[in-house]
Amino acid sequence: xxxxxxxxxxxxxxxxxxxxxxxxxxxxxxxxxxxxxxxxxxxxxxxxxxxxxxxxxxxxxxxxxxxxxxxxxxxxxxxxxxxxxxxxxxxxxxxxxxxxxxxxxxxxxxxxxxxxxxxxxxxxxxxxxxxxxxxxxxxxxxxxxxxxxxxxxxxxxxxxxxxxxxxxxxxxxxxxxxxxxxxxxxxxxxxxxxxxxxxxxxxxxxxxxxxxxxxxxxxxxxxxxxxxxxxxxx
Amino acid sequence: xxxxxxxxxxxxxxxxxxxxxxxxxxxxxxxxxxxxxxxxxxxxxxxxxxxxxxxxxxxxxxxxxxxxxxxxxxxxxxxxxxxxxxxxxxxxxxxxxxxxxxxxxxxxxxxxxxxxxxxxxxxxxxxxxxxxxxxxxxxxxxxxxxxxxxxxxxxxxxxxxxxxxxxxxxxxxxxxxxxxxxxxxxxxxxxxxxxxxxxxxxxxxxxxxxxxxxxxxxxxxxxxxxxxxxxxxxxxxxxxxxxxxxxxxxxxxxxxxxxxxxxxxxxxxxxxxxxxxxxxxxxxxxxxxxxxxxxxxxxxxxxxxxxxxxxxxxxxxxxxxxxxxxxxxxxxxxxxxxxxxxxxxxxxxxxxxxxxxxxxxxxxxxxxxxxxxxxxxxxxxxxxxxxxxxxxxxxxxxxxxxxxxxxxxxxxxxxxxxxxxxxxxxxxxxxxxxxxxxxxxxxxxxxxxxxxxxxxxxxxxxxx
Ligand code: SF4
Numbered sequence: 001x002x003x004x005x006x007x008x009x010x011x012x013x014x015x016x017x018x019x020x021x022x023x024x025x026x027x028x029x030x031x032x033x034x035x036x037x038x039x040x041x042x043x044x045x046x047x048x049x050x051x052x053x054x055x056x057x058x059x060x061x062x063x064x065x066x067x068x069x070x071x072x073x074x075x076x077x078x079x080x081x082x083x084x085x086x087x088x089x090x091x092x093x094x095x096x097x098x099x100x101x102x103x104x105x106x107x108x109x110x111x112x113x114x115x116x117x118x119x120x121x122x123x124x125x126x127x128x129x130x131x132x133x134x135x136x137x138x139x140x141x142x143x144x145x146x147x148x149x150x151x152x153x154x155x156x157x158x159x160x161x162x163x164x165x166x167x168x169x170x171x172x173x174x175x176x177x178x179x180x181x182x183x184x185x186x187x188x189x190x191x192x193x194x195x196x197x198x199x200x201x202x203x204x205x206x207x208x209x210x211x212x213x214x215x216x217x218x219x220x221x222x223x224x225x226x227x228x229x230x231x232x233x234x
Numbered sequence: 235x236x237x238x239x240x241x242x243x244x245x246x247x248x249x250x251x252x253x254x255x256x257x258x259x260x261x262x263x264x265x266x267x268x269x270x271x272x273x274x275x276x277x278x279x280x281x282x283x284x285x286x287x288x289x290x291x292x293x294x295x296x297x298x299x300x301x302x303x304x305x306x307x308x309x310x311x312x313x314x315x316x317x318x319x320x321x322x323x324x325x326x327x328x329x330x331x332x333x334x335x336x337x338x339x340x341x342x343x344x345x346x347x348x349x350x351x352x353x354x355x356x357x358x359x360x361x362x363x364x365x366x367x368x369x370x371x372x373x374x375x376x377x378x379x380x381x382x383x384x385x386x387x388x389x390x391x392x393x394x395x396x397x398x399x400x401x402x403x404x405x406x407x408x409x410x411x412x413x414x415x416x417x418x419x420x421x422x423x424x425x426x427x428x429x430x431x432x433x434x435x436x437x438x439x440x441x442x443x444x445x446x447x448x449x450x451x452x453x454x455x456x457x458x459x460x461x462x463x464x465x466x467x468x469x470x471x472x473x474x475x476x477x478x479x480x481x482x483x484x485x486x487x488x489x490x491x492x493x494x495x496x497x498x499x500x501x502x503x504x505x506x507x508x509x510x511x512x513x514x515x516x517x518x519x520x521x522x523x524x525x526x527x528x529x530x531x532x533x534x535x536x537x538x539x540x541x542x543x544x545x546x547x548x549x550x551x552x553x554x555x556x557x558x559x560x561x562x563x564x565x566x567x568x569x570x571x572x573x574x575x576x577x578x579x580x581x582x583x584x585x586x587x588x589x590x591x592x593x594x595x596x597x598x599x600x601x602x603x604x605x606x607x608x609x610x611x612x613x614x615x616x617x618x619x620x621x622x623x624x625x626x627x628x629x630x631x632x633x634x635x636x637x638x639x640x641x642x643x644x645x646x647x648x649x650x651x652x653x654x655x656x657x658x659x660x661x662x663x664x665x666x667x668x669x670x671x672x673x674x675x676x677x678x679x680x681x682x683x684x685x686x687x688x689x690x691x692x693x694x695x696x697x698x
Contacts, residue, residue: 007690009645009651009655011689012655013655013684013688014682014683014684015689016686016687016689017692019692020689023693023697024697035693037648037652038648039648040644040645040646040648041641041645041651043645045638046641046642048599048621049625049638050618050620050622050630052622052625054638054639054641054642057642057645058641058642058645058646061645065648131602132601135600135605162558162600163558163559163598163600163602165558165598166598167597167598167599167600168599170595170597170598171675172672172674173674174243174246174592174596175675175678176243176246176247176250176251176678177559177562177563177567177596180250180257180563181559182679184558184561184562205679207680208675208679208680208682209680211680212678212679212680
């Protein structure tokens, strides 16, 4: 099986190691991974802010880049939701929409994997559900199941499905509210060693706020944890 | 009511930074509403109910004129006076006539968001009428001189202790009075007002066309008193409140109460179809019933093919309760009578986009509101419609336009994009901190770590 990795603009710049882990993970599952070099940004920042022509341009570019891909896998819930749920509003016949998957979703729903390994034995994690993965892609169980089957304990967190306050440009247009939202998440966090999420924007937001407040918990991308689950290598 | 939405960010900041107790009170109260709502729908097929409610409301809105005329005919048959008001000042005029002719000096008022929308209280006071809000929450904020902070719980931003203080100062209750004691003090004072007022004012949750019935949901009994004890009753009803059939009403009453507070129905539901002694079945009640059907921007919104669905709203407040943005500040930050997600789609529609900016942007687009709306208003999509229009009309910031323009032109040139991603990592932190937008980011958050290779570079080196 061949998949194209869409690393996304945030993934390329801020989560390069995690994206590399996604490649290692997929290869270890006998998946052929390619990386179309012309990929850039899916257009979500422009779409969210209401700048439609710009969003459409980026969507058209992305759709062309992945036109020949059998599957497009993204280590990002919100960008996957952009391709699948929003591209049909921006483009005529965006075949890429039906072929795009968030990483954990791809593993569970397409590859039908239930267990990756036992590399997370004894780990206590909290899982932050990004809004678009949860409500647009309806990806909820998949990442949690993969982490748990590798031995991790996902500690219940009353706010695990509440927005972190990132929201694209919202984070800088209403920064005080955005930060208060992140604080709610941090203030309710249970006793865990790491917080995991499939969304780069959420991770930047939560980690940025946690570091500023001196909360010493790491916030890590799902792809890295899944590779640890498989390889046992931290 | 005046609109002060422009100051959204400054007000929100002020509330968050200077009155943390507001955030706590709003968080606690909305969480209780959310939990109760969830329990209320636990054993029901909420989706089927909301699909049905959506259909009925959409149908009523698409035949609005017919149903309103039907309701008017039924009401008139029973001796009610029906008035049509296009604007807030039309409503004011109608009130002024009645108040003058009848020599009204004192009015008791049931909670009505529409009355807030059209600024009724200040107007009546300018006519020399003393107005008593009779809903306990409304009464508290009336004492404080504040607008409601929530559609259903107007004083949601106040703690019990805030209420103790204001009651102590204004009504002389003990500083540590129990909630029962506070309610008793309000009851004593309001009872006198009910008995001496010449006018009772209410809103209307629903108006049934088939029977001309105005349905009102409440928990305190004050609406029933306001609408039946005084000599005159005026009901303000938004034209979008119409339901076609009597048989539609029970389900709407339930869905609204469950969505609002998690109650099976409100403690009291009043049905009003005419003045006291009117032909048929109304032995009790006021001598005169006036029903004011208010447009105030609704027809214009209804004619907007992309944004009209906001008019299905039954004002249950569920979208406010679930909204993580609303929960940080409560309603006052929004500077408009309707706050939270519904405010962001009603404000631009009823008042105008320019006047209510940045309300459609006061959302992180998390989508939680769409999950709870009992009439399936696609709130995130409608917020997005107004965002698009704000951009198209040049109402958003130049910085934002330039940044997104730059992103687009880079993102459609892959080599340049790859280079830019790499170059971003070379920028020294102090420079970054001063770039537009990153400045706002860095005020309360550490900037993202930029060091290290990009994924593109890792890929080129070969991933082992
Ligand atoms: S938009 Fe929907 S959820 Fe919000 S107040 Fe109106 S009916 Fe309730």
